[in-house]
Amino acid sequence: MSDDFILDTEDLERRMQGAMTSLRTEFASLRTGRASATMLEPVTVEAYGQQTPINQVGTVNVPEPRMVTINVWDRSMVGAVEKAIMNSGLGINPQTNGTIIMLPIPELNEERRRELGRVAAQYAEHARVAIRNVRRDGMDQIKKGKDHMSEDDQKFWETEVQDMTNRFIKMVDEALEAKQAEIMQV
The missing domain is CATH 3.30.1360.40 (Gyrase A; domain 2)
Known part of the structure; x- marks a missing residue:
């Protein structure tokens, strides 16, 4: 690996974690009965x-x-x-x-539950977009530094960023699934 280019993966991870924290806060504000x-x-x-x-x-x-x-x-x-x-x-x-x-806190009717499920899905999509934006920033940093690294190093960093992105997107999907199950629970 080249010594000239080091991607700040901690910063990317911290920013993706921020999107997850924001999502959890938004989910907490949804009334589930x-x-x-x-x-x-x-x-x-x-x-x-x-x-x-x-x-x-x-x-x-x-x-x-x-x-x-x-x-x-x-x-x-x-x-x-x-x-x-x-x-x-x-x-x-x-x-x-x-x-x-x-x-x-009144009981939720079926229509309100579906509506809350859609709102939760919107919150999750906003989190996914934020995570993808962080991924794009990381990929841009790699492109800017490609003069200072080999093709193998470039592939390594791109894979690192993509793996991190996939991990956080999976966390968003799991959080959404759990929240929708909680909303639909009678």
Whole structure:
């Protein structure tokens, strides 16, 4: 192998891992009929003149499998938190009791399950595209460095990048399969 060219495979792997982490976060925000504190992560509240994540204006708890509660610290923020949840598209109607907002998680009907399955597939496709973009960057780096390496070295690096890409695409497919099974579970 040539000493002139070394591909930063750690950087490529870190970037592909970032796509997987992002996918897991997006999957966690999909409501599957079970309560989860992570389903509120994408929801932000207009608080003190700026958009703030819900977990920074109150304590999010999951006291039972079909209930999420938010104990809002500032009584004046209760209305804003309630409004943010209703406008979030989660399909949950908050119930307020003082500073505690209760979010009962309804059963999912078949149509909503299929719709969530399609959304999960879109999230997975975005992750695949991000991984392929990282692959393309790696291949571009190899092409730029081909004057400094033999054909065998070039083939070696291309195979390394492709193997890494295949491994991460497989991880995305497995995560999607698991999430769709969870969504369709009654």
